[in-house]
Amino acid sequence: MHHLLKNKKAIVFDGDGTLYLGETLIAGSLNFLAVTKQARISTYICTNNSSKTPEEYHKKYKNLKLPFTQKNILISxxxxxxxxxxxxxxxxxxxxxxxxxxxxxxxxxxxxxxxxxxxxxxxxxxxxxxxxxxxxxxxxxxxxxxxxxxxxxxxxxxxxxxxxxxxxxxxxxxxxxxxxxxFGKPNPKILDPILKKHNCGLEDIVFIGDRLYTDIALGQGNALTTVLTLTGETDMKMATESNIKATYMCKNLLNLI
Ligand SMILES: [Mg+2]
The missing domain is CATH 3.40.50.1000 (HAD superfamily/HAD-like)
Known part of the structure; x- marks a missing residue:
C-alpha cells in the first residue's frame, strides 16, 4: 500500500464493480477510503455510467456513505x-x-x-x-x-x-x-480535470477498477498506474488471458490495503 501510494497525487476509483454494485457497497470500499484519507491523498470516482447527473450521483453516494463531493465525481x-x-x-x-x-x-x-x-x-x-x-x-x-x-x-x-x-x-x-x-474510459482525456486540478501528469495518479477494456485500458501505453480488482466483471482467468495488463492486481480492496 505504501509503495502504491508513494508520491501519488490522486487515487481514482471506478464505481460499479469496484466500490459498489447497484445500491450495495463492496466490502473494503470504506476501509480503503479511510486509508487514503489518512494518507491525505485526494480521491475521485470516475464512472462511464452516464445515466445520472453529478447531483444524482452525489445523493446515491451519500446514501452509501461514500465521501465524494460533486467536484470529485467524474462521469463520461x-x-x-x-x-x-x-x-x-x-x-x-x-x-x-x-x-x-x-x-x-x-x-x-x-x-x-x-x-x-x-x-x-x-x-x-x-x-x-x-x-x-x-x-x-x-x-x-x-x-x-x-x-x-x-x-x-x-x-x-x-x-x-x-x-x-x-x-x-x-x-x-x-x-x-x-x-x-x-469520450469515456478508456479515453484518458476523461482524467484531464484531475491533471489540471493537481497540475500533474498521468504518472502521478493511480486508477483502480474492475473492467479490463475500459478501466485498465486507460493505462495502456502511458505512465498511469492501474490496479485491477477482481470484485466485478473480471476474474483471474480473464485477467491472465487478456492482452490488457494492470500494473497491480488484487482480489479486493481489503486485500490491497
Ligand atoms: Mg466497473
Missing part, C-alpha cells in the same frame, strides 16, 4: 461535454434520461430532434423504441455520431444489463455506422 458525460464544446457543436439529439439531458443543456447545448448538428448516446435508462427510431433516422442523415462510453453491459446485483456498447452494436447492425468518437 463531462469529457463528452468538453469534446463537443471543442468541436463547436451546439444542437444535439441526446439519447438520455430527462435529468441528464437537462444537465447537458445547462452547458449551452440544445436537445432537438429537428436538424441537430450531432447525435450523442448516453446511458438512457428510460430508453423507448420511439427513441431508437429517432436515433436510427438521424444516423442515416450522416451527421456526426458520438457516445459517452463503450461499455457493453452495466453490472447490477441481479446480473449485467445492456449498456451503451450494446446499443452501438444494434445501431451498427441497423445503419452500418459506428461512433465517430467515444
Amino acid at each position: 458525460t463531462h469529457s463528452s461535454i468538453q469534446a463537443l464544446n471543442e468541436r463547436q457543436l451546439r444542437s444535439l439529439y441526446i439519447l438520455g434520461t430527462d435529468s441528464v439531458i437537462a444537465w447537458i443543456e445547462s452547458f449551452g447545448f440544445t436537445h432537438t430532434k429537428s436538424n441537430p448538428q450531432a447525435i450523442l448516446l448516453t446511458y438512457d435508462t428510460s430508453l423507448t423504441y420511439n427513441k431508437i427510431e429517432s436515433v436510427t433516422k438521424l444516423l442515416r442523415t450522416e451527421i456526426p455520431y458520438f457516445a459517452t462510453h463503450p461499455d457493453l453491459v452495466c453490472p447490477t446485483e441481479h446480473g449485467p444489463l445492456p449498456d451503451v456498447g450494446t446499443w452501438i452494436t444494434m445501431f451498427k447492425q441497423t445503419t452500418g455506422r459506428t461512433p465517430d468518437a467515444i
Whole structure:
C-alpha cells in the first residue's frame, strides 16, 4: 500500500464493480477510503455510467456513505461535454434520461430532434423504441455520431444489463455506422480535470477498477498506474488471458490495503 501510494497525487476509483454494485457497497470500499484519507491523498470516482447527473450521483453516494463531493465525481458525460464544446457543436439529439439531458443543456447545448448538428448516446435508462427510431433516422442523415462510453453491459446485483456498447452494436447492425468518437474510459482525456486540478501528469495518479477494456485500458501505453480488482466483471482467468495488463492486481480492496 505504501509503495502504491508513494508520491501519488490522486487515487481514482471506478464505481460499479469496484466500490459498489447497484445500491450495495463492496466490502473494503470504506476501509480503503479511510486509508487514503489518512494518507491525505485526494480521491475521485470516475464512472462511464452516464445515466445520472453529478447531483444524482452525489445523493446515491451519500446514501452509501461514500465521501465524494460533486467536484470529485467524474462521469463520461463531462469529457463528452468538453469534446463537443471543442468541436463547436451546439444542437444535439441526446439519447438520455430527462435529468441528464437537462444537465447537458445547462452547458449551452440544445436537445432537438429537428436538424441537430450531432447525435450523442448516453446511458438512457428510460430508453423507448420511439427513441431508437429517432436515433436510427438521424444516423442515416450522416451527421456526426458520438457516445459517452463503450461499455457493453452495466453490472447490477441481479446480473449485467445492456449498456451503451450494446446499443452501438444494434445501431451498427441497423445503419452500418459506428461512433465517430467515444469520450469515456478508456479515453484518458476523461482524467484531464484531475491533471489540471493537481497540475500533474498521468504518472502521478493511480486508477483502480474492475473492467479490463475500459478501466485498465486507460493505462495502456502511458505512465498511469492501474490496479485491477477482481470484485466485478473480471476474474483471474480473464485477467491472465487478456492482452490488457494492470500494473497491480488484487482480489479486493481489503486485500490491497
Ligand atoms: Mg466497473
